[in-house]
Amino acid sequence: MKKLLLGVAALATLAFTSCSDDDDTPSTSSLTLDISGLENLGDEYRYEGWIILDDGPVSTGTFSVDDSGALSQISFPTNTAQLAAATNFVLSIEPNPDNDPAPAATKILMGAFNGNSASVNSDNIVVDATSSLGTLGASSGKFILATPTDMDDTNEDSGVWFLDNSSVSAAVGLQLPTLSAGWKYEGWAVINGTPVSTGTFTDASMADDNAATSPFKGTDGNGPGYPGEDYLNGSAAGVTFPTSLKGATIVISVEPSPDNSTAPFTLKPLAQPVAADADVHTAITMGAGPVAIISGSVSR
Known part of the structure; x- marks a missing residue:
């Protein structure tokens, strides 16, 4: 009987050892984000991280950002072997819920791993980051105050058009x-x-996308073939039009597309207050905006 019990115990030990040896559960390591400047996307979108391997992208998980810019999660368990083999990190903006397993086109941050870390920034949102205008920080601009979509010349400070009329023609x-x-x-x-x-x-x-459909423009055409708007009809955000843009601030932002927000996105490369005594029909030079780049780091 004693020998039989010992035999059973040995078999049990062997079975346990065999199960342990056959456990193929992959080990995980932490991917940690240190990023500031991201904004709250609301309930319809989430940020999603991706590590890029030779055979394609692998998701590291999604997170949200609150109104103060704090990430809902900064550390993400990731397959150890895949994380070690990753060459780049990408952060995209994804719909919520998201039925597409691939990254969306809206990639806001990107960077290559150098050892165990990657410096990431938003320069990847432009096509050619090596050209003279390859970064948003190199942007420049001018605009005029005018209302070309009506025949009334008494409200010329109620419209803004991003054109330069310093020469003979626009x-x-x-x-x-x-x-x-x-x-x-x-x-x-x-x-x-x-x-x-x-x-x-x-x-x-x-012309911008709403040139023919703007609810604010006048009834005399769509204006010149450049981005801009006449605030002549209707109202928006409690402001009734026409309204003078003197004292307002003119801004150019970079927006995700599609965009679920009626407010400007974080990236604002150009901005310019309009002086109270600004002349109409005269080019006004824009200055640098408050945010031209978002940057951070990722560690593995």
């Missing part, structure tokens, strides 16, 4: 880098602290 007013897929520019007039959109666009030499 020319492009904004010098901006070409954006990658998933992003658009948007103009804003911040009136009494409230931002009101002038419309979105991808090419500063063409």
